[in-house]
Amino acid sequence: MKKIYAINCSPRKNWNTAKVLESALKGAADAGAETKLIHLVDLKFSGCTSCFACKRKGASTGMCAFNDALTAVLEEVCGGDGLIIGTPVYFGGETGMCRNLIERLFFPALSYDDFSISMAKKRFPIAFVYTMNVPEEMSKNMGYTERFRLLPETAARLFGDGKPESLFVCDTVQFSDYSKFHAGRFDAEHKAKVRETQFPQDCDKAYRLGASFVNK
Numbered sequence: 001m002k003k004i005y006a007i008n009c010s011p012r013k014n015w016n017t018a019k020v021l022e023s024a025l026k027g028a029a030d031a032g033a034e035t036k037l038i039h040l041v042d043l044k045f046s047g048c049t050s051c052f053a054c055k056r057k058g059a060s061t062g063m064c065a066f067n068d069a070l071t072a073v074l075e076e077v078c079g080g081d082g083l084i085i086g087t088p089v090y091f092g093g094e095t096g097m098c099r100n101l102i103e104r105l106f107f108p109a110l111s112y113d114d115f116s117i118s119m120a121k122k123r124f125p126i127a128f129v130y131t132m133n134v135p136e137e138m139s140k141n142m143g144y145t146e147r148f149r150l151l152p153e154t155a156a157r158l159f160g161d162g163k164p165e166s167l168f169v170c171d172t173v174q175f176s177d178y179s180k181f182h183a184g185r186f187d188a189e190h191k192a193k194v195r196e197t198q199f200p201q202d203c204d205k206a207y208r209l210g211a212s213f214v215n216k
């Protein structure tokens with residue numbers, strides 16, 4: 001049985017990013033896979049410490065040598081058959097937690113001898129889910145399409161079949177009751193409508209993405 005993982009890089013375990021990832025894993029489970037959702041917020045871990053153990057001659061394994069709470073997660077997902085990484089957009093980038101994860105997951109798989117090869121122990125597809133407050137049109141105008149291309153492309157090159165995969169979930173609801181927050185720039189009614197109409201469609205896309213991972 002295939003094992004498909006999702007990693008939630010939002011500090012919130014039950015909000016937009018988590019929900020989309022749950023849909024992706026439901027798709028994978030319905031297609032016959034075993035699934036697991038990992039919340040990074042539960043783990044105390046650091047980013048790359050630049051120790052270069054992963055580049056040392058005779059010692060590099062394709063895996064990060066630094067030992068902390070992320071180590072077991074990296075071992076587990078790198079033995080799996082697919083990974084979906086979900087992150088909210090924070091200040092036009094991935095969350096800090098997501099960046100730390102990526103450094104530890106990607107850097108050991110990157111060869112300093114030959115950029116065209118991969119040091120990854122095993123190949124498996126990796127997709128990225130980006131959830132964000134801005135509507136789709138604004139996300140395009142702000143250059144998010146280009147900005148969030150690098151990590152899916154790198155993942156596809158180092159771990160996958162060369163074809164980058166990502167899903168943008170735009171215009172997300174940030175709190176359940178907008179009237180209780182200083183958030184005058186946002187239209188609560190519009191947000192509620194998007195949540196009712198667009199968000200379920202985004203979850204459907206995630207469901208199909210998860211299912212597609214089982215047949216790769």
Ligand SMILES: Cc1cc2nc3c(=O)[nH]c(=O)nc-3n(C[C@H](O)[C@H](O)[C@H](O)COP(=O)(O)O)c2cc1C
Nearest residue numbers: 010015016017088089090091092131132133134172
């Ligand atoms: C610190 C912080 C920074 C944010 N920066 C952005 C941003 O630059 N662009 C954007 O579209 N949304 C931004 N957002 C909104 C979140 O990306 C969005 O609501 C996301 O769906 C939240 O994911 P979650 O519900 O899983 O936590 C920000 C939210 C926070 C808390």
